[in-house]
Amino acid sequence: MVESYLTGLIVGGGLIVAIGAQNAYVLSQAIRREHHWWAAGVCMTADITLFTLGMFGVSAALMAMPQALEVLRWFGVVFLGWLAVQAFVRASRGRATLEAREVSRRSVKGVLLTTLAVTLLNPHVYLDTLLLVPAVGAQQPSAAAFLAGASSASVLWFGLLAWGGSAMAPVLSRPLVWRVIDGVIGVMMAAIALQLALNGSLEP
Template identity: 40%
Template sequence: MSLSGMDISLLLPVVSGLGLGLALIAAIGPQNAFVLRQGLLGEHVAVVVALCVASDLLLISAVVAGAGALLEHAPVVTLLLRWAGGLYLGSYAVLAARRALRSADRLEVTRTTGAPRRAIVLTTLALTWLNPHFYVDTVLVLGAVAAAQGADRWAFGAGALLASVLWFTGLGVAARLLRPLFAHAVTWRVLDASVAVVMGMLAVGVLRG
Protein backbone atom coordinates (compact mmCIF):
# COMPACT_ATOMS: atom_id res chain seq x y z
CA MET A 1 0.00 0.00 0.00
CA SER A 2 1.32 3.45 -0.88
CA LEU A 3 1.91 6.11 1.73
CA SER A 4 -1.05 8.12 0.47
CA GLY A 5 -3.22 5.02 0.65
CA MET A 6 -2.16 4.42 4.25
CA ASP A 7 -2.88 8.05 5.13
CA ILE A 8 -6.37 7.79 3.66
CA SER A 9 -7.09 4.51 5.44
CA LEU A 10 -6.10 6.10 8.75
CA LEU A 11 -8.05 9.27 8.04
CA LEU A 12 -11.34 7.63 7.06
CA PRO A 13 -12.34 6.41 10.57
CA VAL A 14 -11.44 9.83 12.01
CA VAL A 15 -13.63 11.58 9.44
CA SER A 16 -16.42 9.06 10.04
CA GLY A 17 -16.26 9.69 13.78
CA LEU A 18 -16.22 13.44 13.22
CA GLY A 19 -19.24 13.34 10.93
CA LEU A 20 -21.34 11.09 13.16
CA GLY A 21 -20.30 13.02 16.26
CA LEU A 22 -21.42 16.33 14.75
CA ALA A 23 -24.69 14.81 13.54
CA LEU A 24 -25.52 13.54 17.03
CA ILE A 25 -24.32 16.51 19.06
CA ALA A 26 -25.93 19.22 16.91
CA ALA A 27 -29.46 18.23 17.96
CA ILE A 28 -31.25 20.73 20.21
CA GLY A 29 -30.94 19.64 23.82
CA PRO A 30 -30.50 20.95 27.36
CA GLN A 31 -26.72 20.85 27.15
CA ASN A 32 -26.55 22.87 23.92
CA ALA A 33 -29.15 25.32 25.20
CA PHE A 34 -27.16 25.88 28.39
CA VAL A 35 -23.87 26.38 26.52
CA LEU A 36 -25.60 28.88 24.24
CA ARG A 37 -27.08 30.74 27.19
CA GLN A 38 -23.74 30.97 29.00
CA GLY A 39 -22.07 32.10 25.79
CA LEU A 40 -24.64 34.85 25.40
CA LEU A 41 -24.14 35.92 29.00
CA GLY A 42 -20.36 35.64 28.70
CA GLU A 43 -20.21 33.85 32.07
CA HIS A 44 -17.86 30.90 32.75
CA VAL A 45 -17.95 29.92 29.08
CA ALA A 46 -14.53 28.23 29.15
CA VAL A 47 -15.52 26.19 32.21
CA VAL A 48 -18.79 25.03 30.64
CA VAL A 49 -17.13 24.10 27.33
CA ALA A 50 -14.31 22.27 29.13
CA LEU A 51 -16.76 20.25 31.23
CA CYS A 52 -18.84 19.28 28.19
CA VAL A 53 -15.76 18.17 26.24
CA ALA A 54 -14.29 16.33 29.25
CA SER A 55 -17.58 14.48 29.76
CA ASP A 56 -17.60 13.42 26.11
CA LEU A 57 -13.97 12.32 26.44
CA LEU A 58 -14.78 10.08 29.41
CA LEU A 59 -17.86 8.46 27.91
CA ILE A 60 -16.51 8.10 24.38
CA SER A 61 -13.35 6.48 25.72
CA ALA A 62 -15.40 4.08 27.85
CA VAL A 63 -17.66 3.21 24.93
CA VAL A 64 -14.76 2.59 22.55
CA ALA A 65 -13.18 0.40 25.24
CA GLY A 66 -16.35 -1.70 25.41
CA ALA A 67 -18.56 -0.26 28.15
CA GLY A 68 -21.37 0.25 25.64
CA ALA A 69 -22.03 -3.47 25.34
CA LEU A 70 -22.23 -3.73 29.14
CA LEU A 71 -24.82 -0.97 29.46
CA GLU A 72 -26.94 -2.51 26.70
CA HIS A 73 -27.34 -5.60 28.88
CA ALA A 74 -28.24 -3.66 32.04
CA PRO A 75 -31.94 -2.77 31.60
CA VAL A 76 -32.33 -1.70 35.25
CA VAL A 77 -29.57 0.89 34.91
CA THR A 78 -31.06 2.08 31.64
CA LEU A 79 -34.49 2.43 33.27
CA LEU A 80 -33.11 4.42 36.20
CA LEU A 81 -31.20 6.73 33.89
CA ARG A 82 -34.32 7.25 31.79
CA TRP A 83 -36.48 8.26 34.77
CA ALA A 84 -33.81 10.42 36.38
CA GLY A 85 -33.15 12.15 33.08
CA GLY A 86 -36.84 12.63 32.30
CA LEU A 87 -37.55 14.21 35.68
CA TYR A 88 -34.53 16.47 35.41
CA LEU A 89 -35.47 17.59 31.91
CA GLY A 90 -38.95 18.35 33.19
CA SER A 91 -37.61 20.47 36.05
CA TYR A 92 -35.33 22.32 33.64
CA ALA A 93 -38.34 23.04 31.42
CA VAL A 94 -40.20 24.50 34.40
CA LEU A 95 -37.25 26.74 35.32
CA ALA A 96 -36.96 27.96 31.73
CA ALA A 97 -40.69 28.69 31.64
CA ARG A 98 -40.41 30.69 34.87
CA ARG A 99 -37.58 32.77 33.40
CA ALA A 100 -39.68 33.45 30.30
CA LEU A 101 -42.57 34.70 32.44
CA ARG A 102 -40.50 37.07 34.56
CA SER A 103 -40.83 40.81 34.16
CA ALA A 104 -38.34 42.64 31.94
CA ASP A 105 -36.66 44.36 34.90
CA ARG A 106 -36.21 41.15 36.86
CA LEU A 107 -34.92 39.35 33.78
CA GLU A 108 -32.38 42.12 33.20
CA VAL A 109 -31.10 41.78 36.77
CA THR A 110 -30.80 38.02 36.36
CA ARG A 111 -28.94 38.54 33.12
CA THR A 112 -26.35 40.89 34.54
CA THR A 113 -25.86 39.60 38.10
CA GLY A 114 -24.22 36.32 37.16
CA ALA A 115 -24.26 32.90 38.81
CA PRO A 116 -21.56 31.40 41.06
CA ARG A 117 -19.01 29.19 39.34
CA ARG A 118 -20.01 26.22 41.54
CA ALA A 119 -23.65 26.48 40.44
CA ILE A 120 -22.61 26.65 36.80
CA VAL A 121 -20.38 23.58 37.19
CA LEU A 122 -23.11 21.54 38.89
CA THR A 123 -25.71 22.57 36.31
CA THR A 124 -23.41 21.66 33.42
CA LEU A 125 -22.63 18.25 34.91
CA ALA A 126 -26.30 17.56 35.63
CA LEU A 127 -27.46 18.59 32.15
CA THR A 128 -24.80 16.28 30.71
CA TRP A 129 -24.79 13.17 32.88
CA LEU A 130 -28.52 13.12 33.72
CA ASN A 131 -29.50 13.47 30.07
CA PRO A 132 -30.57 10.05 28.70
CA HIS A 133 -29.86 11.19 25.15
CA PHE A 134 -26.22 11.57 26.18
CA TYR A 135 -26.09 7.83 26.76
CA VAL A 136 -28.33 6.84 23.87
CA ASP A 137 -26.30 8.83 21.35
CA THR A 138 -22.89 7.93 22.74
CA VAL A 139 -23.36 4.41 24.06
CA LEU A 140 -25.84 2.91 21.64
CA VAL A 141 -25.34 4.77 18.37
CA LEU A 142 -21.70 5.80 18.60
CA GLY A 143 -20.77 2.60 20.40
CA ALA A 144 -22.33 0.38 17.76
CA VAL A 145 -20.55 2.16 14.93
CA ALA A 146 -17.26 2.20 16.84
CA ALA A 147 -17.48 -1.55 17.42
CA ALA A 148 -17.88 -2.07 13.68
CA GLN A 149 -14.61 -0.20 13.08
CA GLY A 150 -12.55 -3.00 14.58
CA ALA A 151 -8.91 -1.99 15.03
CA ASP A 152 -9.76 1.54 13.82
CA ARG A 153 -12.26 2.17 16.64
CA TRP A 154 -9.87 4.45 18.56
CA ALA A 155 -9.31 6.61 15.48
CA PHE A 156 -13.10 6.72 15.09
CA GLY A 157 -13.42 7.75 18.74
CA ALA A 158 -10.82 10.47 18.24
CA GLY A 159 -12.91 11.87 15.39
CA ALA A 160 -16.02 11.87 17.59
CA LEU A 161 -14.12 13.69 20.33
CA LEU A 162 -12.88 16.24 17.79
CA ALA A 163 -16.52 16.88 16.88
CA SER A 164 -17.24 17.62 20.55
CA VAL A 165 -14.34 20.07 20.80
CA LEU A 166 -15.29 21.90 17.61
CA TRP A 167 -19.01 22.04 18.39
CA PHE A 168 -18.93 23.27 21.98
CA THR A 169 -16.09 25.70 21.37
CA GLY A 170 -17.85 27.08 18.30
CA LEU A 171 -21.18 27.32 20.13
CA GLY A 172 -19.68 29.16 23.08
CA VAL A 173 -17.72 31.59 20.90
CA ALA A 174 -20.37 32.13 18.22
CA ALA A 175 -22.91 33.08 20.88
CA ARG A 176 -21.03 36.34 21.35
CA LEU A 177 -22.02 37.39 17.84
CA LEU A 178 -25.67 37.14 18.86
CA ARG A 179 -25.34 39.42 21.89
CA PRO A 180 -26.75 42.52 20.13
CA LEU A 181 -29.89 40.53 19.37
CA PHE A 182 -30.17 39.49 23.01
CA ALA A 183 -29.78 43.02 24.30
CA HIS A 184 -33.58 43.08 24.56
CA ALA A 185 -35.49 41.21 27.26
CA VAL A 186 -38.08 39.95 24.76
CA THR A 187 -35.41 37.94 22.94
CA TRP A 188 -34.48 36.21 26.20
CA ARG A 189 -38.15 35.48 26.76
CA VAL A 190 -38.40 33.83 23.35
CA LEU A 191 -35.24 31.80 23.97
CA ASP A 192 -36.36 30.60 27.39
CA ALA A 193 -39.87 29.83 26.14
CA SER A 194 -38.43 27.80 23.27
CA VAL A 195 -36.12 25.93 25.64
CA ALA A 196 -39.06 25.22 27.97
CA VAL A 197 -41.12 23.74 25.14
CA VAL A 198 -38.27 21.62 23.77
CA MET A 199 -37.20 20.38 27.22
CA GLY A 200 -40.80 19.58 28.11
CA MET A 201 -41.27 17.54 24.94
CA LEU A 202 -37.98 15.72 25.54
CA ALA A 203 -38.97 14.97 29.14
CA VAL A 204 -42.28 13.46 28.05
CA GLY A 205 -40.60 11.46 25.32
CA VAL A 206 -37.92 10.14 27.68
CA LEU A 207 -40.40 9.18 30.43
CA ARG A 208 -42.58 7.39 27.88
CA GLY A 209 -39.54 5.53 26.59
Protein backbone atom coordinates in the same frame (compact mmCIF):
# COMPACT_ATOMS: atom_id res chain seq x y z
CA MET B 1 -7.05 6.82 8.75
CA VAL B 2 -8.44 10.04 7.27
CA GLU B 3 -11.62 8.25 6.26
CA SER B 4 -12.07 6.89 9.79
CA TYR B 5 -11.49 10.36 11.25
CA LEU B 6 -14.06 11.98 8.97
CA THR B 7 -16.57 9.23 9.69
CA GLY B 8 -16.11 9.79 13.42
CA LEU B 9 -16.47 13.54 12.92
CA ILE B 10 -19.75 13.15 11.04
CA VAL B 11 -21.26 10.44 13.25
CA GLY B 12 -20.21 12.10 16.49
CA GLY B 13 -21.33 15.51 15.30
CA GLY B 14 -24.74 14.26 14.25
CA LEU B 15 -25.39 12.65 17.62
CA ILE B 16 -24.12 15.63 19.63
CA VAL B 17 -26.17 18.19 17.71
CA ALA B 18 -29.28 16.05 18.25
CA ILE B 19 -28.94 16.14 22.07
CA GLY B 20 -30.97 19.30 22.57
CA ALA B 21 -30.75 19.68 26.35
CA GLN B 22 -26.98 20.16 26.35
CA ASN B 23 -27.07 22.54 23.42
CA ALA B 24 -29.84 24.67 24.86
CA TYR B 25 -28.15 24.96 28.24
CA VAL B 26 -24.69 25.84 26.89
CA LEU B 27 -26.20 28.39 24.50
CA SER B 28 -28.24 30.02 27.26
CA GLN B 29 -25.13 30.30 29.45
CA ALA B 30 -23.17 31.76 26.53
CA ILE B 31 -25.82 34.41 25.89
CA ARG B 32 -25.67 35.33 29.58
CA ARG B 33 -21.86 35.12 29.42
CA GLU B 34 -22.13 33.22 32.67
CA HIS B 35 -19.29 30.68 32.91
CA HIS B 36 -20.21 29.43 29.43
CA TRP B 37 -16.74 28.10 28.61
CA TRP B 38 -16.86 26.01 31.77
CA ALA B 39 -20.22 24.58 30.69
CA ALA B 40 -18.89 23.87 27.19
CA GLY B 41 -15.78 22.26 28.66
CA VAL B 42 -17.85 19.90 30.81
CA CYS B 43 -19.85 18.79 27.75
CA MET B 44 -16.68 18.24 25.72
CA THR B 45 -15.03 16.27 28.52
CA ALA B 46 -18.12 14.14 29.12
CA ASP B 47 -18.48 13.31 25.43
CA ILE B 48 -14.82 12.40 24.97
CA THR B 49 -14.87 10.28 28.13
CA LEU B 50 -18.03 8.43 27.12
CA PHE B 51 -16.81 7.93 23.55
CA THR B 52 -13.57 6.47 24.88
CA LEU B 53 -15.33 4.23 27.40
CA GLY B 54 -17.68 3.00 24.69
CA MET B 55 -14.81 2.09 22.39
CA PHE B 56 -13.28 0.09 25.26
CA GLY B 57 -16.39 -2.01 25.74
CA VAL B 58 -18.17 -0.40 28.67
CA SER B 59 -21.38 -0.61 26.62
CA ALA B 60 -21.69 -4.30 27.52
CA ALA B 61 -21.71 -3.48 31.23
CA LEU B 62 -24.23 -0.72 30.64
CA MET B 63 -26.71 -3.02 28.94
CA ALA B 64 -26.35 -5.48 31.81
CA MET B 65 -27.83 -2.84 34.17
CA PRO B 66 -31.15 -1.72 32.61
CA GLN B 67 -32.43 -0.67 36.03
CA ALA B 68 -29.75 2.03 36.21
CA LEU B 69 -30.91 3.48 32.90
CA GLU B 70 -34.51 3.45 34.15
CA VAL B 71 -33.58 5.41 37.28
CA LEU B 72 -31.62 7.89 35.18
CA ARG B 73 -34.60 8.25 32.86
CA TRP B 74 -36.93 9.45 35.62
CA PHE B 75 -34.31 11.67 37.23
CA GLY B 76 -33.85 13.17 33.78
CA VAL B 77 -37.59 13.73 33.36
CA VAL B 78 -37.82 15.61 36.68
CA PHE B 79 -34.65 17.65 36.16
CA LEU B 80 -35.41 18.67 32.57
CA GLY B 81 -38.96 19.53 33.59
CA TRP B 82 -37.58 21.79 36.31
CA LEU B 83 -35.27 23.51 33.81
CA ALA B 84 -38.25 23.99 31.47
CA VAL B 85 -40.26 25.67 34.23
CA GLN B 86 -37.34 27.99 35.00
CA ALA B 87 -37.02 28.95 31.34
CA PHE B 88 -40.76 29.68 31.07
CA VAL B 89 -40.60 31.83 34.21
CA ARG B 90 -37.69 33.82 32.75
CA ALA B 91 -39.58 34.23 29.48
CA SER B 92 -42.65 35.56 31.30
CA ARG B 93 -40.70 38.02 33.45
CA GLY B 94 -38.47 39.31 30.70
CA ARG B 95 -34.90 40.55 30.51
CA ALA B 96 -35.43 43.41 32.97
CA THR B 97 -35.88 40.96 35.84
CA LEU B 98 -32.75 39.10 34.79
CA GLU B 99 -30.69 42.31 34.77
CA ALA B 100 -32.07 43.34 38.16
CA ARG B 101 -30.77 40.07 39.58
CA GLU B 102 -27.39 40.24 37.88
CA VAL B 103 -25.73 40.33 41.29
CA SER B 104 -27.08 36.86 42.01
CA ARG B 105 -25.24 35.21 39.14
CA ARG B 106 -24.53 31.58 39.81
CA SER B 107 -21.13 30.33 40.84
CA VAL B 108 -18.89 28.24 38.62
CA LYS B 109 -19.71 25.25 40.81
CA GLY B 110 -23.43 25.73 40.28
CA VAL B 111 -23.02 25.93 36.50
CA LEU B 112 -20.73 22.89 36.45
CA LEU B 113 -23.18 20.78 38.48
CA THR B 114 -26.13 21.81 36.34
CA THR B 115 -24.19 21.04 33.15
CA LEU B 116 -23.26 17.61 34.49
CA ALA B 117 -26.89 16.93 35.40
CA VAL B 118 -28.16 18.00 31.96
CA THR B 119 -25.53 15.76 30.38
CA LEU B 120 -25.62 12.66 32.56
CA LEU B 121 -29.32 12.41 33.46
CA ASN B 122 -30.32 11.73 29.87
CA PRO B 123 -30.04 7.95 29.30
CA HIS B 124 -30.08 8.44 25.54
CA VAL B 125 -26.66 10.07 25.88
CA TYR B 126 -25.31 6.72 27.03
CA LEU B 127 -27.02 4.85 24.22
CA ASP B 128 -25.51 7.23 21.68
CA THR B 129 -22.00 7.48 23.09
CA LEU B 130 -21.56 3.98 24.54
CA LEU B 131 -23.48 1.96 21.96
CA LEU B 132 -24.06 3.65 18.63
CA VAL B 133 -20.66 5.33 18.29
CA PRO B 134 -18.67 2.19 19.21
CA ALA B 135 -20.86 0.12 16.87
CA VAL B 136 -19.85 2.32 13.94
CA GLY B 137 -16.27 2.72 15.17
CA ALA B 138 -15.73 -1.03 15.32
CA GLN B 139 -16.23 -1.19 11.57
CA GLN B 140 -13.61 1.45 10.77
CA PRO B 141 -10.04 0.72 9.58
CA SER B 142 -8.69 2.88 12.43
CA ALA B 143 -10.66 2.91 15.69
CA ALA B 144 -8.29 5.53 17.14
CA ALA B 145 -8.85 7.90 14.22
CA PHE B 146 -12.60 7.38 14.46
CA LEU B 147 -12.50 8.18 18.19
CA ALA B 148 -10.43 11.30 17.48
CA GLY B 149 -12.97 12.40 14.89
CA ALA B 150 -15.95 11.93 17.21
CA SER B 151 -14.10 13.77 19.99
CA SER B 152 -13.20 16.61 17.62
CA ALA B 153 -16.87 16.99 16.74
CA SER B 154 -17.70 17.63 20.40
CA VAL B 155 -14.90 20.16 20.84
CA LEU B 156 -15.84 22.02 17.66
CA TRP B 157 -19.58 22.06 18.32
CA PHE B 158 -19.55 23.16 21.95
CA GLY B 159 -16.74 25.60 21.25
CA LEU B 160 -18.91 27.12 18.52
CA LEU B 161 -21.93 27.33 20.82
CA ALA B 162 -19.94 29.01 23.60
CA TRP B 163 -18.18 31.45 21.29
CA GLY B 164 -21.15 32.15 19.02
CA GLY B 165 -23.63 32.66 21.83
CA SER B 166 -21.27 35.00 23.65
CA ALA B 167 -20.42 36.95 20.49
CA MET B 168 -24.09 37.37 19.63
CA ALA B 169 -25.11 38.23 23.19
CA PRO B 170 -25.66 41.97 22.51
CA VAL B 171 -28.24 41.04 19.87
CA LEU B 172 -29.66 37.88 21.40
CA SER B 173 -30.07 39.42 24.86
CA ARG B 174 -32.52 42.12 23.75
CA PRO B 175 -35.72 41.88 25.83
CA LEU B 176 -38.00 40.46 23.12
CA VAL B 177 -35.35 38.18 21.64
CA TRP B 178 -34.41 36.92 25.10
CA ARG B 179 -38.02 36.07 25.86
CA VAL B 180 -38.29 34.12 22.61
CA ILE B 181 -35.02 32.27 23.31
CA ASP B 182 -36.10 31.37 26.84
CA GLY B 183 -39.45 30.25 25.49
CA VAL B 184 -37.78 28.03 22.90
CA ILE B 185 -35.40 26.61 25.51
CA GLY B 186 -38.38 25.88 27.78
CA VAL B 187 -40.21 24.09 24.97
CA MET B 188 -37.10 22.06 24.10
CA MET B 189 -36.50 21.00 27.70
CA ALA B 190 -40.17 20.14 28.20
CA ALA B 191 -40.30 18.18 24.93
CA ILE B 192 -37.20 16.15 25.84
CA ALA B 193 -38.60 15.46 29.33
CA LEU B 194 -41.92 14.35 27.80
CA GLN B 195 -40.11 12.13 25.31
CA LEU B 196 -38.15 10.48 28.10
CA ALA B 197 -41.30 9.97 30.16
CA LEU B 198 -43.36 8.47 27.33
CA ASN B 199 -40.66 6.37 25.69
CA GLY B 200 -40.22 3.81 28.43
CA SER B 201 -38.11 1.53 26.23
CA LEU B 202 -34.49 2.58 26.02
CA GLU B 203 -33.45 -0.08 23.60
CA PRO B 204 -31.29 1.38 20.79
